[in-house]
Amino acid sequence: LLEYKAVLPPAATVAQLISAFANANGGGIVLGVVESGQELLVNGLSDDFRAVQITRKALDLLSPPPVVNYDYVVHQGKRLFVVTVAKSDSEVS
Secondary structure: OEEEEOOOOOHHHHHHHHHHHHHOOOEEEEEOEEEEOOEEEEOOOOOOOOHHHHHHHHHHOOOOOOOEEEEEEEEOOEEEEEEEEOOOOOOOO
C-alpha cells in the first residue's frame, strides 16, 4: 500500500497512517507527490520542510513502536520524503 501526499499532514494524522500500515501488511508514505486523477505529479519538497521532526513526533505517539524507515530521496530531480512501514507482529495503537 502507498499513500501519496503533497505535504506532510500533522503528526497525529501521520501516526494514524503509520499505525494502519503496521497493523495491515505494511506500506509507505511518499511526500512531495500529488495524486491528480490517475496521474502522479512529482512536485518535490522545499528545503525548509520538517518531515523528519514530524515523523519522529508521530512515532512517539505509537505503542508499541513499529518498524519504520524514513529518509529524503531524489526522484526526477525533485526532493521527496519516503516513510516505509513494516507489518507489525503486535497491534500498534
